[in-house]
Amino acid sequence: MSDSPKQATALHYDGQQAPTVTAQGSGVTAEQIEALAREHGVMIHHDPQLAELLGQLELGQQIPPQLYLVIAELIAYAYLLEGRFPEQWHNIHQRIQTKA
Numbered sequence: 001m002s003d004s005p006k007q008a009t010a011l012h013y014d015g016q017q018a019p020t021v022t023a024q025g026s027g028v029t030a031e032q033i034e035a036l037a038r039e040h041g042v043m044i045h046h047d048p049q050l051a052e053l054l055g056q057l058e059l060g061q062q063i064p065p066q067l068y069l070v071i072a073e074l075i076a077y078a079y080l081l082e083g084r085f086p087e088q089w090h091n092i093h094q095r096i097q098t099k100a
Contacts, residue, residue, distance in 0.1 A: 008033040009054035010042075011063065011071065018062040019071055024055060043078040 008030035010023035023033050
């Protein structure tokens, strides 16, 4: 078990620009960020290494290009859990060819 305090970083993604840091903290503040996220139905992803990397960013700062892929995958997964899909997926099951 790690002795370092829990860290939390909240990101905002507007669909246009890279996600930005909207809140961050450690210890009690991290717990408060998570509680607020739960209260508002925001997905929480626990990853101490990612939290450490995000914790190095400043409030309002966009995530660096090195984190685009991992954050994009998390956002896409959150969207799928919410039942949100890209427009081009509409009726995708009707467009799947079952014969080669």
